[in-house]
Structures are given as structure tokens and as C-alpha cells.
Amino acid sequence: MARTICAIATAPATAALGLIRISGPDAFEIVGPLLKNKNGEAIALPQMRRSVFCRVADEQEVYDEVIAVFYKGPHSYTGEDSVELSCHGGLYVLNSILTLLIRHGCKLAEPGAFSKRAFLNGKLDLVRAQAVIDLIEAQSRAEQKNALSRMEGRLSGRIRALYQQLIDLNSTLLAYIDFPEEIEEPEAAVLEKLKVIRSQLDQLLEGSKKGRLIEEGLQIAIVGAPNAGKSTLLNQLLGYERSIVSARPGTTRDMIAEGCRLGDLKCRLADTAGMRRTQDPIELQGITIAKREAEAAQVVFVVFDGSQEMQKEDYDLAEAYGGAHNLAVINKTDLPIKINEQYIKEKFKHTVNISAQTGAGCSAIDGWIRSRFSVADAAAQGVLTSAMEIQRITEAKEKLTQAIAGLEEGFTPDLITIDLTEAASALGEVTGQTVTEQMIEQIFSRFCVGK
Structure with a gap:
């Protein structure tokens, strides 16, 4: 017969509340005598699935005031007799109660032990x-x-x-x-x-x-000419300053990657070095990394400085990354627009106009990801992952x-x-x-x- 197990079910950190789970054939016999009223008397076994306020105590001392809920098998998560104790969330308090339970006959649960018992008892299948x-x-x-x-x-x-x-x-x-x-x-x-x-x-x-795609997330590379606003866009999408921003072109020389959420998906955003012709060996190395990131990414955000005329680097970027799969981001729309928008829209099926500095228009990027990688219906039905x-x-x-x-x-x-x-x-x-x-x-x- 399986032994009765116990474990702290909440995160190992101080919090307002912490939960201890007990499951197994002797759960009621072990826990019941340890639950007392304010006079130190053992409480009667409460009605199943109803919470009861009481103290956890032995003959010597009181350990905590808790809310206890009893579950009679098979009508529990594991399919066994089970008890849940909602305690104060201090780690010392939780561990002292856990030690008390082990001293009275429980076995410390291994990772996944409760769900494994649910599977073995027919409460869950593997999916x-x-x-x-x-x-x-x-x-x-x-x-x-x-x-x-x-x-x-x-x-x-x-x-x-x-x-x-x-x-x-x-x-x-x-x-x-x-x-x-x-x-x-x-x-x-x-x-x-x-x-x-x-x-x-x-x-x-x-x-x-x-x-x-749901499980692994979306890999996105942000590319563009120097000073197009790639790092500002990264910071705007993340919601905090991760990348150094400067008016000096070429500030970003190495790739910076961070996780965020766009649409319904988790994403990895990679801010890359500005792409331009240069003889600087360090900058050339950064551009090589940027191209490698763009090649490996599922989506490329190509950022253009909308406040400037089209430069040679902009034409090169449009030729390299134009089409239906990537997104052209015309940035700095808070300034007068000088770039050739018509040319960009001819090269890219999808474009958005934004100001990464103010955040105006950035919600359109989230909307584009949501429509381009529509997973909501699949997720609602449940898919293999x-x-x-x-x-x-x-x-x-x-x-x-x-x-x-x-x-x-x-x-x-x-x-x-x-x-x-x-x-x-x-x-x-x-x-x-x-x-x-x-x-x-x-x-x-x-x-x-x-x-």
C-alpha cells in the first residue's frame, strides 16, 4: 500500500499564505489529532470539502493557525484521502509543520508525487x-x-x-x-x-x-540602419530600458536578446547592430551577428528612420528582408516624414508607422503578431506540444x-x-x-x- 505523503505546495519564499498537502491512506489519521481548537482540544473530523479554522499543535506547542480542508478519496486530486492546510506563509512555520507531519508518519513527497498518484488512480491521463x-x-x-x-x-x-x-x-x-x-x-x-x-x-x-509555436515561442530579430531606433523599439516593447539608446549612430554593436509577450505568444526579441558599410572590424563583427540573427529568426522587424530620406542601407535592407513574412517598421513618426513610404510598402506586404520614443502606434505591432501568428483557436481546442x-x-x-x-x-x-x-x-x-x-x-x- 502507498504511504501517506506530504509536501509544501507553494513556492519556497516568504508570503502571506503557504499550502501544505497531505495525501494517502492514513492522511486523516495523521492530520486529525494534530488539529486543535482554541482550548487545545482535538477537533471533530469536519465535513468533507468544507474549510475549518483551527490550530496545528501537538502535546507541547502550537505551530500555527490554519484553514484545513479534508477530501475523501476518490473525490480528491490524487484520488486518495487528502488534506490541505492553508498556513501562514513563513518558511520556518511551513517547515516546522512539515517536520511535525513527518514525525507522525508522513513521508516527504518527491517531485510530481501527487500528480503521479492522480495518474495511477485514474484521475488524470498523461496528456x-x-x-x-x-x-x-x-x-x-x-x-x-x-x-x-x-x-x-x-x-x-x-x-x-x-x-x-x-x-x-x-x-x-x-x-x-x-x-x-x-x-x-x-x-x-x-x-x-x-x-x-x-x-x-x-x-x-x-x-x-x-x-x-505556443511551446517554444517566436524568435524575432530587429534590424535596421544605424540610429533608426531599433534599441528604442526594443525598450518600448519590453516596457523597460534594456538597451542603451544614444543619438550617436552605431551605439549597439553586439546583439541583445530579451523575452517578452506579443499577441498571444511569448517572444524572444533580438536587438542587433545597425547595418551599414564600415571598415571598423568590431562593427563588422556586430553586423555579421545581426545578419545571422535575422537568418535564424522566424520574423524580422526592419526598422526605418521615417524622419530621413532613404539611404543606401535602407534600400539594401528592403531588398534583403522585404516580402510577406517580415514587418517594416517606419519609426519616428512624431517627426515630419521624409522617407519614401511608397517604396517600402511596395517591398513589404506589412508595414506599421510608429514612434518608438513615445509609444504611438506600437500596439499595431502586437496586433500584427496576433493576426500573423493566430494560435488562439488552436489553443482553445488543445494541441500537441x-x-x-x-x-x-x-x-x-x-x-x-x-x-x-x-x-x-x-x-x-x-x-x-x-x-x-x-x-x-x-x-x-x-x-x-x-x-x-x-x-x-x-x-x-x-x-x-x-x-
Whole structure:
């Protein structure tokens, strides 16, 4: 039988409140006697899922005043008898209560132990368990929405349905192998259903492209001629001064990268050296780095100084980075516009006019990212994000393709069932229906203590 575990579930820092979780077969027996009223008498076991104000105390001393909530299994996060203690958030207080619980029979929980028990007790599948850690680590609205959708079971429900369909089709073929005289030949019907399942796997894999974008974020390079306002734009988008700004051209010689959020996505913004013709070896090195960043980026913001006539460097930048995928940023619109806007709009499908100095127009950049990389609908439905999930779905599709080819070429049903079994196994590994103990340990080791 699993031992009763305990852990501090809140961050290891002083705060107004801290939470201690206890879960396991002896949770009530361990915690109950330690909860006292103001007269030092043990309280009666409270009604489940109702909070009760009390003190945590043993025979010698009082440790804290807490709010306790009891959960009777299986109606708890872990599926076991559980208790949550909302304590004052001082680390000494929390650790003293944790030590008291361990002294009375609890075991200190390992990272992910509570969610692992939820999985083993059928409260979560692996897709939903993965969503828990994704929600904790979310850094953008898209990550948050996708994690919440996955926690609700939308994605795992689709995968489980496909898994069950494969199991049923495989059973049909196996039954035909055993009783060919009693069952009509099923190959044609199985073939059509396998093609439908493969199409649905294609949809999952197509959605995973946005899933990876949600998970990994967007890489953006900011390029432009010297003194176009690249560093000012970086600071404006970040909301604080990260890059040195000067009227002297060529101030930025090295690449500066910082994370931020644009649209629904987390982004990595790279402010680069001004691109111009120069003999300065240090500046040349910075320009080389700038070009490398622009080549690696998914999007390039090309900044033009709108208050100046077009220079040779501006024409070179428009030729190099123009088109439909990048964004032309005409800066310094708080000053009289002298640049050839018509030429820039001919070279770039998308342009915005801003003043990085005042912030005017910068919201249009956020709006462009939101429309250009629309992930809100995908996040709301729940999409694949992890490399393991994508790999297993890909493996399932490959096995289905083999099975379909075999049926079309007239292979015997016993050969087809091998591919279907492996395809179902791959899908089952995504949800945890056919997962190994090693995979379980690997997944839940990523979780924090107390979750």
C-alpha cells in the first residue's frame, strides 16, 4: 500500500499564505489529532470539502493557525484521502509543520508525487498530467489557454477515441482470422475506417505546428540602419530600458536578446547592430551577428528612420528582408516624414508607422503578431506540444500507412494486425494507456514538489 505523503505546495519564499498537502491512506489519521481548537482540544473530523479554522499543535506547542480542508478519496486530486492546510506563509512555520507531519508518519513527497498518484488512480491521463506542468510553466496567454484546454481533456478525448477505434478494428480482424466461415470479409470496411483515422492523425500533427509555436515561442530579430531606433523599439516593447539608446549612430554593436509577450505568444526579441558599410572590424563583427540573427529568426522587424530620406542601407535592407513574412517598421513618426513610404510598402506586404520614443502606434505591432501568428483557436481546442507526443502520433500514422498499404496490396489480416497493434500502442503511450514505468518516472520528474 502507498504511504501517506506530504509536501509544501507553494513556492519556497516568504508570503502571506503557504499550502501544505497531505495525501494517502492514513492522511486523516495523521492530520486529525494534530488539529486543535482554541482550548487545545482535538477537533471533530469536519465535513468533507468544507474549510475549518483551527490550530496545528501537538502535546507541547502550537505551530500555527490554519484553514484545513479534508477530501475523501476518490473525490480528491490524487484520488486518495487528502488534506490541505492553508498556513501562514513563513518558511520556518511551513517547515516546522512539515517536520511535525513527518514525525507522525508522513513521508516527504518527491517531485510530481501527487500528480503521479492522480495518474495511477485514474484521475488524470498523461496528456492532462502534462498540461498541469505546462500551466505552471506558462509564460503567455496561448500557453495558458492550451494547457487549460488539455487539462479539461479535449485533446486526450480525441486521442483515446482513435485508440479505441484501432483496438476495435484490430479485434474485428482477429475475429475473422479465428472464425472466417462465420464472419464476412472485413478488409474493405477496415480499410476505409483506417483512412479516416489516418486523416484525423494528420489533423493532430498539423495542429502540433501551432503547438510547438505556443511551446517554444517566436524568435524575432530587429534590424535596421544605424540610429533608426531599433534599441528604442526594443525598450518600448519590453516596457523597460534594456538597451542603451544614444543619438550617436552605431551605439549597439553586439546583439541583445530579451523575452517578452506579443499577441498571444511569448517572444524572444533580438536587438542587433545597425547595418551599414564600415571598415571598423568590431562593427563588422556586430553586423555579421545581426545578419545571422535575422537568418535564424522566424520574423524580422526592419526598422526605418521615417524622419530621413532613404539611404543606401535602407534600400539594401528592403531588398534583403522585404516580402510577406517580415514587418517594416517606419519609426519616428512624431517627426515630419521624409522617407519614401511608397517604396517600402511596395517591398513589404506589412508595414506599421510608429514612434518608438513615445509609444504611438506600437500596439499595431502586437496586433500584427496576433493576426500573423493566430494560435488562439488552436489553443482553445488543445494541441500537441511535447516532442514525445508528436513522435508517438507520427509513429502511429506511419504504422497505419503500412496497414493501409498492406490491405490495398492484399496482405493477409494477420500481418495487418501487427501494424494496428503497434499503432494503437503508440497512441496509448500518449495518454498513458500503454505507458511504461520508465516513461511515467520521466514525465513526473519534471513536476515541482507539492504537485
